[in-house]
Amino acid sequence: MLVVHHTPSPALQAVLEAVKDGVAMVETVELVLRPALSAGAADVLAADGVLLGTPANIGYMSGALKHFFDTVYYPCLDATVGLPFGVYVHGNDDTVGALASIQRITGGLRWKQVAAPVSLTGTPVPADLEACSELAATIAVNL
Secondary structure, eight states: OEEEEOOOSHHHHHHHHHHHHHHHTSTTOOOEEEETTTOOHHHHHHOSOEEEEEEEETTEEOHHHHHHHHHHHHHHTTTTTTOEEEEEEEESSOOHHHHHHHHHHHHHHTOEEOSOOEEEESSOOHHHHHHHHHHHHHHHHTO
16 A cells, blocks of 8 residues: 655644554555655556545645656556545645545546545644544555
8 A cells, every 4th residue: 555645744744653553454455655756656556555645735735746646647547547545634724625636636547535535624633643544444454
């Protein structure tokens, strides 16, 4: 399972740790973590599923995650149809635009969303971290 993330803050680092814990619950799944700026088409093509993580920046996904999509879109377009994926987004007060933009791109790629997105605002509380752990575990189980 590939986790493509942009983790520039302590809040998103806590979320990433929860994601790692969630994947670890499924012993048969190998976790591959890639920062969004270094993840590429080879990573996606080798993955059985993807979890995307980003902050919401000015109503959009991070530039790093957008760069990832720009890099992998055409090389993966036909080869990854139906790829299971999930997404988590953290914002200070709103994640709607970021989630919508990710949905448009993953829809164009024809990936299959296997869990509801996790939308977090403010400082993550234990319930938020549990939701991220469950999201990761759900994707891992669906591989």
